[in-house]
Amino acid sequence: MAAVRRKVMEVLEGSTVSPPPIWLMRQAGRYLPEYRRTRAAAGSFLDLCYSPDLATEVTLQPIRRYGFDAAILFSDILVIPDGLKRNVHFVEGSGPRMDPIDEDAIMALAPDGVLGHLAPVMQAVRQIRAELPAETTLLGFCGAPWTVATYMIAGHGTPDQAPARLFGYRHPKAFAHLLAVLADLSADYLVAQIDAGADVVQIFDSWAGVLGEAEFEAYAVEPVARIIRSVKARRPQAKVIAFAKGAGLQLVTYRQKTGADMIGLDWSVPLSFAKDLQKDGPVQGNLDPMRVVSGGKALDEGIDAILEALGQGPLVFNLGHGITPAADPDHVTHLVDRVRGMHR
Numbered sequence: 181m182a183a184v185r186r187k188v189m190e191v192l193e194g195s196t197v198s199p200p201p202i203w204l205m206r207q208a209g210r211y212l213p214e215y216r217r218t219r220a221a222a223g224s225f226l227d228l229c230y231s232p233d234l235a236t237e238v239t240l241q242p243i244r245r246y247g248f249d250a251a252i253l254f255s256d257i258l259v260i261p262d263g264l265k266r267n268v269h270f271v272e273g274s275g276p277r278m279d280p281i282d283e284d285a286i287m288a289l290a291p292d293g294v295l296g297h298l299a300p301v302m303q304a305v306r307q308i309r310a311e312l313p314a315e316t317t318l319l320g321f322c323g324a325p326w327t328v329a330t331y332m333i334a335g336h337g338t339p340d341q342a343p344a345r346l347f348g349y350r351h352p353k354a355f356a357h358l359l360a361v362l363a364d365l366s367a368d369y370l371v372a373q374i375d376a377g378a379d380v381v382q383i384f385d386s387w388a389g390v391l392g393e394a395e396f397e398a399y400a401v402e403p404v405a406r407i408i409r410s411v412k413a414r415r416p417q418a419k420v421i422a423f424a425k426g427a428g429l430q431l432v433t434y435r436q437k438t439g440a441d442m443i444g445l446d447w448s449v450p451l452s453f454a455k456d457l458q459k460d461g462p463v464q465g466n467l468d469p470m471r472v473v474s475g476g477k478a479l480d481e482g483i484d485a486i487l488e489a490l491g492q493g494p495l496v497f498n499l500g501h502g503i504t505p506a507a508d509p510d511h512v513t514h515l516v517d518r519v520r521g522m523h524r
Contacts, residue, residue, distance in 0.1 A: 188250045188317035189379060191462050191494045192419045192441050199520045200487070200495040201249035203319075204512070205423075206502030207242040208254045212509060214241045225270040226262065229255050235304040240311060245509070246516050250317040250380075250496075251308060253373070255301055257323025257384055260365050261332050263294035280335035280343075283354040289361050295368055302376040309377030317380060320373030324385035324424075325362035325403035332358070341390050348395065356398075363403040367410035374415050382421040382444070383407060386501075389426015389446075396430050401437045408439040421464060425501060435460055447500025451489035462494035467515075469499050475511040483518050 187201035209215055218238050222228035229235060239254045258276055262268035266278040309318050326344075334343040348355040370381045388400045404422055411418050423444030424434055435443050435457075445454050445465035457463055471482040486497065497519050503512070 184314045186249075186315055186317045186379065188319075188496055189419070191496050192380060192421075194462060194494055196492065196494055198491065200491060200497045201317075202497040202516060202519050203248040203250035203252065203317075204242075204499050204503050205252070206504075207246075207248060207252065208238045209503060210505035211503055211507040211512075212241055212245070214245075225256070226259075226268065229259060230300045232300050232303040232307055235301070236307040236311065239304070239308050243312065243316060246512060248316070248516070250319050251312055252319040252321060252382070253301070253305055253308065253378065255304075255321070257321075257328055257386075258331060259298055259301065260294060260322070260328060260362065260369065263297035263365075264289055264291070266332060275337050276331060277336050278331065281332045281358070283351050286354045286358045286361075289358075291361060291365050294365055295372060298369060298372070302372050305373050305376035305378055318378050319380050319382055319421075320370060320376075320378030321382040321384060322366040322369055322407075324383050324388070324400065324422075325359040325366065325407075326391070326399040327385050327387045328362050328366075329355070329358050329399075330387050341387050345390070345395070348399065359399060359403045360406070363406040364410065367407045370407065370411050370418075370420075371414050374411070374418055380419045380421060381411070382423060383440075385422070385424040385427075387426075388424035388430075389428070393430070396427070400424055400427070400430075401434065404440075405438045412439065423464070431457055442494075442496065444498065445500065449500070451485060455489050455493075458490055458493040458495070462496065463490060464496040464498045466498070466500040469501055469504050469507070472499065472503060472507045472511050472515060475508060475514070479511060479515060480518060483515060487519065 187197050190197050215238050222234050235254045239251050243251050258268050268278045270276050330341040330344040333347045383404055385400055408420050419441045421442045421444055422438050422440035425446045442462040442464055445463055447466050447468035449466055467482050471479045
């Protein structure tokens with residue numbers, strides 16, 4: 181019997197696959213009517229994340245509909261602060277909330293019990309892997325320490341993460357401790373996902389782009405490198421994707437400094453720059469999510485430009501950030517078909 185091909189894994193090994201494999205960040209989400217029905221039945225958003233059956237269902241929905249080459253675990257980057265008892269909850273229409281953390285609370289953080297709290301997530305990973313087609317790669321993930329810390333400091337999302345940046349300047353030792361605690365917990369969490377059946381894990385640093393050069397090194401590079409070192413020390417076969425949104429020129433050394441196997445690129449990364457980054461290893465990205473909302477010529481031109489620039493090297497086709505609720509599911513069908521050469 182022929183070995184099963186997982187195309188995303190081939191790209192992570194450095195191979196060029198044509199057409200490139202495709203999955204989309206937030207592919208299980210509010211743009212899909214079937215997701216909205218499941219979400220309504222779940223109760224709270226965290227109830228959905230912590231119900232293995234429901235998390236499995238919503239993870240599989242976009243695979244059934246589109247046949248993506250990878251499924252990504254349905255969960256949230258804030259389950260770790262939730263496990264740290266920071267009173268995480270989600271307010272409809274305005275996003276996550278939690279108790280803001282201060283110096284004393286940082287020093288009193290108790291990581292014991294967090295992995296036990298996240299046991300339902302690992303159960304979901306096991307169920308998803310059992311139900312996925314054999315050729316479909318399963319991705320686990322976590323939030324990067326800097327991005328998670330921004331929510332913990334402010335207690336909510338902010339436009340430029342000024343509260344966390346200010347906290348880092350005023351309380352550098354406490355902030356470094358918070359990042360270290362989050363990095364070590366995140367590494368344990370990713371290892372547990374790998375052991376449960378995840379083929380690859382991705383680290384999301386959604387707020388890397390607000391950092392200056394020195395802060396990027398201290399907050400975005402070093403904690404992610406700490407995670408990847410820890411994961412690979414325990415699971416040498418592990419493959420890790422690192423996505424630092426808005427990192428710009430700092431992506432030149434980001435792969436080397438963090439040890440990531442593949443780097444995700446947001447839509448602001450010029451394709452000429454992306455092509456240079458691809459010389460050092462696989463890249464993932466980087467279609468503007470608004471092109472999927474628009475559809476038509478804008479969508480086709482965006483797809484074709486990426487395939488022309490990056491399709492001759494190791495590429496996983498993706499968006500430059502998560503798909504938005506306004507995206508038309510039919511536009512996603514067209515996107516997948518065009519990447520796979522059906523509408524060109």
